[in-house]
Amino acid sequence: MADKIMMYDQNHLLGRAYFCLLEGNKMEQADGQFNFVLLQSGNNIPALLGKACIMFNRKDYKSALSFYKKALRTNPNCPGAVRMGMGYCFARLGNVEKAKLAFQRALQLDPKCVGALVGLALLEMNKSDPESIRTGVQRLSSAYTLDNSNPMVLNHLANHFFFKKDFTKVEQLAVHAYQKAQVEHMEAE
Numbered sequence: 001m002a003d004k005i006m007m008y009d010q011n012h013l014l015g016r017a018y019f020c021l022l023e024g025n026k027m028e029q030a031d032g033q034f035n036f037v038l039l040q041s042g043n044n045i046p047a048l049l050g051k052a053c054i055m056f057n058r059k060d061y062k063s064a065l066s067f068y069k070k071a072l073r074t075n076p077n078c079p080g081a082v083r084m085g086m087g088y089c090f091a092r093l094g095n096v097e098k099a100k101l102a103f104q105r106a107l108q109l110d111p112k113c114v115g116a117l118v119g120l121a122l123l124e125m126n127k128s129d130p131e132s133i134r135t136g137v138q139r140l141s142s143a144y145t146l147d148n149s150n151p152m153v154l155n156h157l158a159n160h161f162f163f164k165k166d167f168t169k170v171e172q173l174a175v176h177a178y179q180k181a182q183v184e185h186m187e188a189e
Contacts, residue, residue: 014037049067062093083116158174
């Protein structure tokens, strides 16, 4: 009954859309809800960020980036997480320098942005030279200090210790990451 009464209320639609995203298997339904909201209000930031998330998960990084940029243009005071999302889009599109700048800006806005620390760590570690790897591991360690139950952090630390052949730490970190993961993709890693 309440669904019928509030069926076209933007906040109701956004709540349902995000709930669909959280369930993981209702991406199309969430997309429809976000599209409906954006037809009513093209600059609705929660809908723009929801669309960015969907596009990123579909591996359409260029479209995801455009939704993040539109949200940022609409409200330049968006939290650091928006810039973090842009950083991951830039990284997937191969623009490492812009990815780095986006992650750094995310950390300026939110020094506890674990995802931005991980992004910078991965950019460093991908350079493959010993100093860059050391810097990357330090960033992962900082991320671990901020959130020692983040599956992304745990997984990347496990990968690092795998290459160092410290299999006891690998097992501990991997098991902990698996227990904390909420998405099948993370569980698989």
